[in-house]
Amino acid sequence: MSDVGGNNTTTPSGPPPQPGPETGYYGPQEPPQLIWLENASFAGNTMGGICYGMTFVLFFQCVFAIINSPNKDARKPMLLYVIFMFALGTIFTAGNLNLQQHSYIDFRNFPGGGPLGYALSQYSTWRGMTPNVVYTISNWFADGLLMYRCYVIYNMQKWVLVIPGIMFGGSISMGVITLYKSSRPGSNLWAGITVNFGLPYFVLSVALNVMLTLIISFRLLWHSRKYNLSTSSSGVYKRIVSMLVESCALYSLFSILFIGTYAAGNYASDLFLPILSQVQIIAPFLIIIRVATRRSVTDYIHGSSGSGSGYRGGNIVTGEIQFQTTQLSSFHTRSHASGHTTAPSFNTQTAMEDLSNDSFGDKKLHSVGTV
Known part of the structure; x- marks a missing residue:
């Protein structure tokens, strides 16, 4: 979502000095807390741009791996998924950059808050809503892919998705309400009423990722232990588990950092939100690449029937x-x-x-x- 906000953006801790050679100050005539928040927003966007560069590279690696995959049936749907997710990440980055350009260059003297005040005033317009919408959609599709993998590995048994399905439905509902509340005139993601729905939305998303990763990992480790597979054989499953855990940990880490600061109304949440927008795309890309290229698996498992x-x-x-x-x-x-x-x-x-x-x-x- 658009990475501007804070509950006390206009609360001064003292008037800024007058600019000039006498004071040596040439900064904006804004409260120090507001300037700090603008710094956090700028730093967050810079880090988000770096993460988008990672998404850009991983996208082409995914496309190459999918095209060269021997499974022709899986090529088209996975290729469409990767292109769709990359398009969402690109739209988010472009939309955020457009908003930052208008805030810090075209309307930097906006009355009532400067660049940040302008950005907050745009939350109910297409310029502010576009990044928010594509962020939420990409989050749903990232969670949806993980749910599909869990569904497949449990042999299409619907019962395994009962609790995750409820959580996923709750995440979608909270996401829609958060978008609606934050887009109301005079509101934003950090407004009190929006936080009441936004916080459960972010918490449900990270909890769903952790739960699905644990469920899939349990299935693989259970199979490995049940048949007392050899050390090399069980190692294959452990490496698959490691692959899933690594991807989940990447998303969970930045989610927890954002949720903690967002719930506390801390300005540092502006640092993590643009990063999180790309990390939630990077995580499924990593899984797709590693599965397609078999990077995490190097051994073979030979069974009793002799088909090696x-x-x-x-x-x-x-x-x-x-x-x-x-x-x-x-x-x-x-x-x-x-x-x-x-x-x-x-x-x-x-x-x-x-x-x-x-x-x-x-x-x-x-x-x-x-x-």
């Missing part, structure tokens, strides 16, 4: 995996020859498919490249 996998010339070649039932959630198959229950033939690629392939419930799951 090999690495040839940079391409992962795997065999067919047989399951006794369509319910992959049990993660087991039976040997028709001996009648013993054994773990299925799993390999690295299969583990990654669990995170991103919607053919999870098929009776025969072919190991193909996924994004």
Whole structure:
């Protein structure tokens, strides 16, 4: 959302000195607290621009990885998702820069608060609303992708999304109300009535990310322990968990920093909001890249059925995996020859498919490249 605000932006702590050679002061005739807030807003936008540069680089890496993915079915939807998220991040950055240009250059002598006063006055206009809307939409889609991955890895079982679904619905509701309240004439994101809805919105979003990451991680670690996989085999799942935790931690860290300062009405919240707008896009991009390029997985898992996998010339070649039932959630198959229950033939690629392939419930799951 637009990174300007504060509850006490016009409360002076003393009149500024008169500009001139006698005082050596050539700054604006504004209260020191307001000048501090403008500094925070400027610094936050600068850091947000740096983060957008990261988003820009990751976008092209995602596109390259998706185009070169052997899973043709997953290319189009994931490519559209990446392009859509990048477009939202670009619109946010461009909209924020446009608002900053008008605030600090075109209308810097705006009566009643200078640059910051002008920026706050634009919250109910298209110039102020555009960054807020695209921020909220990108947040919903980032959470939605993580929910989809959780849904897939639990074999399309709807019960696993009951609580996350309620939280996601609450996040959407609070987001819509926050947008409405902050866009009312004379209001903004830091207005008292807006904070009452904005704070639950941000808290629900970060809580949902943490919960989904824990649920997915539990599923992978549970499977690893249930079948007493070898050290190298269990390490594959642990590395996948690490991949998810790293991406979640990146978003959670800046969310907590923003939420803490936002709830306290601290001006430092202006430092974290533009960064957070890009981090919530960077996090899913990192997962997509690492899944598509298999960076986090280097070993193979060989099962009892004998269908292994090999690495040839940079391409992962795997065999067919047989399951006794369509319910992959049990993660087991039976040997028709001996009648013993054994773990299925799993390999690295299969583990990654669990995170991103919607053919999870098929009776025969072919190991193909996924994004």
